[in-house]
Structures are given as C-alpha cells and as structure tokens.
Amino acid sequence: MTDQTSDRGFRRLVALVVLIVALAAVYVTKEFLTTIMLSVFMTYLLYPVHQFLHRLTRRRSLSSFLSILLVFAAFVLVATSALSVMATEVSNLSGSEEMIVRHVSSLTSFMDELAGSRLSGPAARWYDQLSDLPAKLLTWGLSILSEGLSGLLSDLPIRFAQFMMAVFFTYYLLVDGGQCVWKGVELLPERALVDRFLLEIHSIYTSLFNVYFITSMLSGLFAAVGFFLLGIPYPVLWGSLVAIFTLIPMVGPLSLILPMSIYYILGQDYLRAVLLLILGVVVLTIIPENVLRPRLAQQGASIHPAVTILAYTAPLFVVGLSGIVVGPFLYGFLLAAYRTAASPSMAESGGSVEANEDELPLCPDSKRPAQ
Template identity: 25%
Template sequence: MKLRKHSKYFLFAFFVVLLIGAFLIVKPFIVAILTSVILGYIFFPVYAWINKKIKRPNVSALIMIFFILLIIFVPTLFFFNMLFSEATAWYSSYEATNVATFLENNFNIVLGEVAQDRVDDVLTQVQDYLFVEASSFVFSLPKKIISFVIMMFIIFFVFREGERVASEVKRSLPIEESHRARVFHKVESTINSLVYGEIAISILQGVVATVGFWLLGISSPVLWGSIVAIVALLPAIGPLVVWLPMAIVLFLQGDVFAGVGVTLFGGIILTLLLDIIVKPKVLGYKGHIHPIIILLGVLGGLSVFGLTGIVLGPVILVLLILVVEIYVKEGIR
C-alpha cells in the first residue's frame, strides 16, 4: 500500500515535469498553434461542405489550405506592403521642419525653439523605434517562416481530425454535462460574435473608409482606412475619432470641398449606417459580448498573442467569467 502511494506521487511529479517540458518545447509556436485552431474553426463549415461533396478528407483539407492562402495570406501581404509604403511616405513628409511649417501655415502657430527641439526628439524616437522594429522583424523572419509552415501543417489536421478531437475533449472535461455544454456553447458564440460580428464589421468599415478616402482625394487612404478598422473594433470609440479630426484639419486648411465630403461620408456612411445601424443588428444576430470584455480582451490579447489575440483575448475573459459562475453555483450546492 505504501509503495503504491509513493508510485502515485512519483507518477504525478513525473507528469508535472513532462508537462513543463512539453510547454517549453511548444512555447515558441504557441501563437501559431492557437492561430491554426482559430482558422480551422472559422473555416470548418467550408471544409465540411467540400468534404461532403468529394468525400476525401485529406484532399478536402489540402483544398482548404490553398483556399485560406488565397483569400487571407496573399491579400494580407499586398495590404501590408501598401500600408508600409503609405506609412513610410507619410512619415517622410512630416519631418520636424515640415511639422513646424504645417502648424504655422494652417493654424498660425509658431513653434518656439524648445517646442521645435521637442518635435525633433519625438520624431527621432519614432524613427529609432521603427528602425529597431524593422530590424527585429527581418532577423525573426526564419522563425516566422517556420511558424507559418507549422501553422499550415496544424490547420490540415484541424480540418481532418478537429471534430473528433473536440468531441474527445468535450467528453473528457471533469465537469457536469450541462456545464460542458455551456462552456462549448460560450466558446462558439463568442468566436462567432467576434469573427462574424465585431471583426467582420470592423474590416468592412476599414475597406469602405479606404475607398471613400481615396475617392475624396485624401492622402494615404489605406493607412487611414486601417486606423478606422482598428478603432471600429473598440467599443465607444468608433470611426468618429478618425474622420472628425480629419474634416476639421481640412476645413482649417481651406479645403472646404474635401472637408464637407469627409464630414458627410464619415457621419452618414461610417458612423450612422455602419456603426450605429448595421453593427448592432449583426451583433444582435450573432450574440452580444459586453463592451468591457471586448475592450480589455482585444487590447490585452493583441499585446500578448499578436493579431490572434483579437479573438483569443475576449474568449479567455468570457471563459473565465463562465468558470467563476459555474464555481459559485457548485459552491452554493
């Protein structure tokens, strides 16, 4: 009996050591793994439809990988290339002397020597930061390529075996059946609300803003459209914080036509139609998430997981709240 008890402790300690070792092994690729799972979940209905037609799981999974590459990664590469080009051009046009000239010509504000030095310092810091980030990105390219290959490999198996693995995980959770159903339903509804609601509407607002700014002759439309997409994702902020200052600057510069155009386009299309009318209807259909959860989850998730954190952050917070609710109810019983 004593030996059996010691064996039990040894087995548990050995399991903890193996668990830590496994975590350290996969730690560099955690973001790639989580991204694979999320993409697999989002596109699984398409995979199921294709596999139902051809009844060959491996071929269906390969078709889906090419499909994801075609509609996500290739356009993303072009988009970031355009965004980088516009951001570089925009930054180059606003050196310290240009900023001083811009303020003096448009707002009748003359920068003193101290303010000019401060502007110089800020722009130098920005330039240094961008250089460090660019260098870091270049040096990390081999790791990013490996992570990308791993991600594609995992997506293949998520499509092929994800349904079976999800069923096994659901059966293995050491909680009551009703709680299991709640957990999985909460994960599903949260991801659906984020992907098909918040993120989809934010991307739509960004695309519409980019096209609108381009038609109105605004410089760097992709850059400003990207900013609109980001702020549209955050509750209580929305596109207003982008188009309103833009319109004010255009009016102060004397470009009344562009100022009126940005005001009408931003107020009617971006804010009234998309942000106030369309977005609540879509979120009401897909399931609503509390704005605080979205705000903290998106910002915190981005800082921890990168782009994948837009989905992972709110999902983790929602699950935490659900687990606390379950624990409280079980404790009361």
C-alpha cells in the same frame, strides 16, 4: 496481495512518468502558446468562409485550404499596395526635399516673427524655451521608431515561423477540429458541465472574434468604396487601414478619417473634407456599431462593450501586439466559466443539462462520435 501492490506501484510510476513528460511538453511548447491561441483566433475568423466554401465543394480539406489561400491573397494585396504607396511617396519626397525645407524654414521664421511682435516678458521666454520642443520630439520619435524597426527585423524570422505554424494549426482545426473536441469531451467526467462550458465559450468566442472581425472588414470595404467615389488616391490601401483601425478598440476609423479631413481642409478642398467626415461618422461608425454589429451579435453571446474593450485593450500594455489575440482568448474563457457556473439551468438540474451537439466548437456541424 504482492501482485496488487506491485500493480499500484507500477501505475504510480507510470503516472509520474506521464506527468513529467506532460510538464516537459508544456515547457518546450510555452513559446508557442500564443501561436496556438492565434490558430483558434484564425479558425473562428475563417469559419464563415470555410462553411460557405464547404457548401460549394462538399470537401472539408479543400474548403479549408481555399479559406487560408484567400487570406494570403488579401494579405499580398494589402502588402503590395502598401509597398507601392511607400515607393511612390518616398520618390516624391526625395524629389521635393528642397521645397519641404523651404516651407519648414518659412513657417519657423513666420512663427518667430509673430512671437517676437506679439509676445513679451514671461510669454516670450516660454516661447524661446519651447521653440526647440518639436525638434526634440522628432529626434525622440525617430529614435523610438529606429529601435522598434530594428527589433521587428530581428524578430521577423521567429514571427514568420510562428505565423506559418498558426496557419498549419488553423488548417487542421478547420478540417477536423470538431471531432477532436468531441473525442476530448468523451474522456472527461461531468459531461453535461463540460458541454455547457463549450457551448458558452463557443458563443463568446464567436462574438469576440468572428463578429468583431466581420464588422471591421465590412467597415474597411465601405471605406474603400467611399474613398474611391471621393477620388482619394489608394482607396484599397486606406480601406485596409480603416479595417485594421476598426479592429483595435479605442482607435476606430475616425483616427484615420480626422487627419485626412484636416489634410484636405489645409488644401482648401472643403467639400471633400466634409464628405470624408460624413463618411467616417455615419458610414464607418454609426452604421457598423448600431446596425451591423448588433445584428451579427444576435447569433452569438451577449457581451458588454466594456468587457470587449478590456479584452482587446488591456493586454496590449502587457504582452504587446499579441494581446489582441491573448486578451479575448483569456477573458472569453473566464466569462464562459462564470456563465457556466451561474447558469440557472445548471443550478436547477444539478448539472444534468446537456448542450446541443450541433452548437459546440470548433466545428458546430460536426456530430458527436457514435457511442
């Protein structure tokens, strides 16, 4: 009896120590929760490339490394293009500073003369009060831009370290993430329920991450080809920006195409402006949204567009740019939990339905470990 009491006391002590260590581990890791989510995000994005390379190389570690290397190559290409464009435009801007000042001064004088000849009474007073508004808005915008750049530069080392950690996590998730999931599932009760939940969350994350990203990248590719055919400078850079704009809900490619069209209209290049609008509306909006994305989404879960917009947009106002990763991660988890609980097959069988072993994350082709 004394030995049993001693064993129970020892087990409670061990459980308490494990709980304290687990809480301490969560505390010291809390700053990297976003990094872990980013790793899962990148794993789903790179998985199609990883599978293609794995069929060629037959080596999971090599295909994982090559997948990440391709992402770095694309990032270097976009960054190099952006720096080249910035250097060229800054050089042109510094060389034509006097001309810009003359144009702005002449435009301001023209507006003042037009207002003086056409406006009178309250309208003239309102114009005088609003005439300083552009300068004030410019000063306000420059101050915000300066603060944002200073904050970005100060956080750059931390962000770079988090990104490198995410790259390492992504590599190992691509290599043996599926086996890790299976081994974790083996330790849990309610195996059928957990299998069903993993099946749901995999299909949802595939739709939120994979399909959304692939559609955005294809839109960027179409845009780059279209810009090249239209003779627009820096087609690769503009195509990359279209891909990024397409990736962000409530922004879309038209947020870039419309200003470009207005620019060419002001330059009296009406044909190019019209072709740009056709490119933005038909090729970059209608075809991706109504042809590409539905076909790709057939392989994943059916998610209402409102849920997708909410998942990608709402967290941006709370956690900033990282909300693009955190939002779909959290909303997808909750949606998977709801669908698991509301699944008719689970309700009819009392939780005895087991998911197909070839369909679970993170690597659907990984097999359940032998019993």
